[in-house]
Amino acid sequence: MMTFTLLTVNELEAFAASEEYRRLSVLPISPQRAVSQGRNPRALPNDPALILAYDEGNIVGYLGALPDWFYFGENPPERMAWLSCLWIAPSQRGKGLAKKLLNTMLEAWQNRFILTEFTPEVKNLYDRSESMTESQPIIGFRGYLRPNLAQILPPKKPFFEKIKPLLSVADAMLSVPNFLRINLLHNAKYPCQIQYLQTIDDDLGTFIHANHQDELARRDRTAINWMLQNPWVTETKSPDDTARRYHFTSIAREFRTLALQLSDSEQQTIGVLILTIRDGHLRIPYAWHSDEHSATVASVIFAHAIQLGAKMLTLYHPRLVPFCNENRTPFFWNKTLRRTYFVGNGLSEILANPPLALQDGDGDAGFT
Secondary structure, three states, X not given: OEEEEEEEHHHHHHHHOOHHHHHOOOEOOOHHHHHHHHXXXXXXXXXXXXXXXXXXXXXXXXXXXXXXXXXXXXXXXXXXXXXXXXXXXXXXXXXXXXXXXXXXXXXXXXXXXXXXXXOHHHHHHHHHOOOEEEOOOEEEEEEEOOOOHHHHOOOXXXXXXXXXXXXXXXXXXXXXXXXXXXXXXXXXXXXXXXXXXXXXXXXXXXXXXXXXXXXXXXXXXXXXXXXXXXXXXXXXXXXXXXXXXXXXXXXEOOEEEEEEEEEOXXXXXXXXXXXXXXXXXXXXXXXXXXXXXXXXXXXXXXXXXXXXXXXXXXXXXXXXXXXXXXXXXXXXXXXXXXXXXXXXXXXXXXXHOOOOOOOOOOOOHHHO
């Protein structure tokens, strides 16, 4: 007989340290995620955070939620949650378990729920849900800076996995002319003053506040510092037993989060950037700046892509994407991305003015 357990935010860390957790063959949350969730400044202790489905003592499915706030105009923030993870055991797929977990969490959050980054199979589940609506897409940009065939192609088709060694050879052969292209044609110097930050202080918090008023999540210094100090990914050369039992990202060969303050020649702040790089993939979870400084901010991002050895860059920022599409960049190839969100009926008012005013780091993306 299948049974279900709902864990709240204040129960996650104790669960991840329990003997029951250590005995599980499938882990529904990593220890670092459990600790981080417990420190979420936008969560209440009793917020629903994780639903577990058991069959004969074994976990056969789980669904996680990340509590957050959305802002509507000048009104106080309204509580809501992001879907953070959904996993169903192969033996239970196609039997309605995913639907039951989703509906249970939607009910727990009164349909004030949002999610993105879903597989085509899971999208079918959301399409059939009468409690959620798909948004119009947010347009993104992906630029390829260095050859990376051995990482990009194998997940797409089994054939590419079989020839992965050949793809690695091709990457190595292409890397020499590409190195010359980057170093001869593109400047990796910064066009402004850069300061690397451990935390966001009050002054930068005020700058961010002045530049995020049109956003739904409106991350403040407390929320940004929580993200900077509580990542969900650990750097390691090889997976440990916990990572092998957890089906979402918890480790990487390379993972760093950088917080940057950009200043002009008069020491005035012109931008704040949060960058993450994971195994050669550079992302921009957050960027706050005015339109007049888009070129400077983009140049700083390009320079970091070159200096950090990034193989590709992904961004969804509404000012930076048009700039990258309309101006010279260091990438040898780029493509347009489209990201949609499924929005619970309790948040349907955010669909009235597309595209959704969200940054790439909103939800859990900034942690991974």
